[in-house]
Amino acid sequence: MSSAIVLGATGITGREMVKELAAHPSQWKTIHALSRSKKEDFGSPSVQQHHIDLLNSAQDMAKDLSSIPDLKAVEHVFFCAWLQMPTEKENADVNGAMLQNFLDALEITGATSKLKRIVLVTGCKQYGVHLGQAKNPMLESDPWLRDESRWPPNFYYRQQDILTAFCGEGSKHPEISWTVTYPNDVIGYAAGNFMNLSTDVGIYAAVNKELGRDLEFPGSEIFYTKFDSFTSSKLHAQFCVWAVQEPKTANQAYNVSNGDVQSWQDLWPRVAKHFGMKVKADQFASPGPKDLANLVQLTEKAPQPITMIAKEIGLEGAVPPSELKQRISLVKWSKTEEVKQAWNRLAEREGLQKDSLEKATWAFTDFILGRNYDVVISMSKAREAGWTGYIDTWKSLSDTFGELEAAAILPKTH
Numbered sequence: 001m002s003s004a005i006v007l008g009a010t011g012i013t014g015r016e017m018v019k020e021l022a023a024h025p026s027q028w029k030t031i032h033a034l035s036r037s038k039k040e041d042f043g044s045p046s047v048q049q050h051h052i053d054l055l056n057s058a059q060d061m062a063k064d065l066s067s068i069p070d071l072k073a074v075e076h077v078f079f080c081a082w083l084q085m086p087t088e089k090e091n092a093d094v095n096g097a098m099l100q101n102f103l104d105a106l107e108i109t110g111a112t113s114k115l116k117r118i119v120l121v122t123g124c125k126q127y128g129v130h131l132g133q134a135k136n137p138m139l140e141s142d143p144w145l146r147d148e149s150r151w152p153p154n155f156y157y158r159q160q161d162i163l164t165a166f167c168g169e170g171s172k173h174p175e176i177s178w179t180v181t182y183p184n185d186v187i188g189y190a191a192g193n194f195m196n197l198s199t200d201v202g203i204y205a206a207v208n209k210e211l212g213r214d215l216e217f218p219g220s221e222i223f224y225t226k227f228d229s230f231t232s233s234k235l236h237a238q239f240c241v242w243a244v245q246e247p248k249t250a251n252q253a254y255n256v257s258n259g260d261v262q263s264w265q266d267l268w269p270r271v272a273k274h275f276g277m278k279v280k281a282d283q284f285a286s287p288g289p290k291d292l293a294n295l296v297q298l299t300e301k302a303p304q305p306i307t308m309i310a311k312e313i314g315l316e317g318a319v320p321p322s323e324l325k326q327r328i329s330l331v332k333w334s335k336t337e338e339v340k341q342a343w344n345r346l347a348e349r350e351g352l353q354k355d356s357l358e359k360a361t362w363a364f365t366d367f368i369l370g371r372n373y374d375v376v377i378s379m380s381k382a383r384e385a386g387w388t389g390y391i392d393t394w395k396s397l398s399d400t401f402g403e404l405e406a407a408a409i410l411p412k413t414h
């Protein structure tokens with residue numbers, strides 16, 4: 001029987017982490033779910049919620065941690081917390097400090113004594129997918145974009161450097177091992193947390209239905225037929241639990257995706273059907289409405305990640321510039337009077353959380369749907385280590401719509 005600490009327990013990946021551990025009480029004796037808000041009701045006797053503010057100093061966090069009764073018996077830590085900052089430099093500074101101070105707090109309190117594994121959740125910014133096209137499929141062995149004269153600081157690199165200096169081979173605590181995960185475009189639910197592709201797509205569909213319109217893809221027509229990789233937060237949690245019990249995954253990083261092949265050309269009609277709508281048949285016949293369209297040339301901001309190895313793989317000068325194109329920018333769309341009124345009407349009638357429209361992270365989904373390049377991560381390394389988990393992406397998305405409906409964020413479809 002093990003005890004675990006989950007940081008970021010109220011977030012999309014952390015909440016499922018807690019639930020997955022709590023679903024196996026014969027294996028996991030106590031799960032300490034840590035966050036600032038403690039807003040979840042996990043409803044499980046094995047879950048204890050505690051307050052922590054990762055922005056505090058290591059000494060202050062140590063004080064928070066000392067209220068955990070069996071702290072020195074904890075064997076596994078799952079670090080799923082992060083805080084979005086306005087710039088990549090601040091992301092690296094703040095999220096790096098959050099992890100470093102937390103690890104120092106573990107040491108101050110003696111919580112490292114029985115610790116076996118620390119899992120850090122990061123993502124595919126590892127490969128620079130936020131900067132433009134990377135090589136496909138992305139492999140965990142692909143070179144890091146370390147050169148800060150070419151690319152902005154990457155907070156995942158900062159966090160992994162901190163983690164590997166703390167534990168793993170040749171570190172301060174070689175007896176503690178680490179595992180890092182790289183999920184992408186996470187599909188899941190977290191109460192009151194709206195960095196959530198499923199919430200945004202669902203609200204966009206529901207409002208269009210309310211307005212009596214067919215469902216029009218708001219992103220790039222190029223991305224509509226490109227391939228993306230999605231990660232169910234439930235499957236990700238299962239992966240993490242498997243990984244801490246599998247010695248082969250010690251001191252290794254892994255891509256974690258659903259394991260199917262997906263593209264919006266397949267998902268979008270299913271989204272339409274789910275909401276009782278039709279896809280607009282000629283949705284790409286004309287440019288989007290001028291006042292709602294948006295185009296950003298990513299290549300003007302930083303070199304595309306693929307340039308790192310383009311010569312070596314014979315693609316020098318052959319990769320089209322990376323751009324973000326929204327035919328209908330969801331950031332702009334969500335601020336129009338027509339949309340606000342339609343949402344308010346719908347929310348009133350169906351008893352939905354009114355602030356969902358305002359709280360949704362439209363810029364995040366604008367980015368996800370607006371790229372003009374594939375994002376495909378390989379699951380070969382995980383499979384070779386023995387991982388067999390899989391979930392169909394549409395199933396995970398439609399199940400999440402169901403959870404959002406039950407939480408009165410989306411209108412009931414059935």
Ligand SMILES: NC(=O)c1ccc[n+]([C@@H]2O[C@H](COP(=O)([O-])OP(=O)(O)OC[C@H]3O[C@@H](n4cnc5c(N)ncnc54)[C@H](OP(=O)(O)O)[C@@H]3O)[C@@H](O)[C@H]2O)c1
Binds near residue numbers: 009010012053187197
């Ligand atoms: N969401 C995605 O689609 C996605 C995709 C790929 C990768 N990722 C990566 O996955 C990792 C986890 O992200 P997520 O999306 O699961 O997170 P999330 O849903 O945005 O939740 C963030 C969590 O961090 C906690 N947190 C933030 N600041 C804190 C602080 N100062 N002290 C204590 N807790 C704090 C929050 O709790 P409170 O608010 O209660 O404090 C919350 O539980 C990140 O590295 C993210 O970049 C996410």
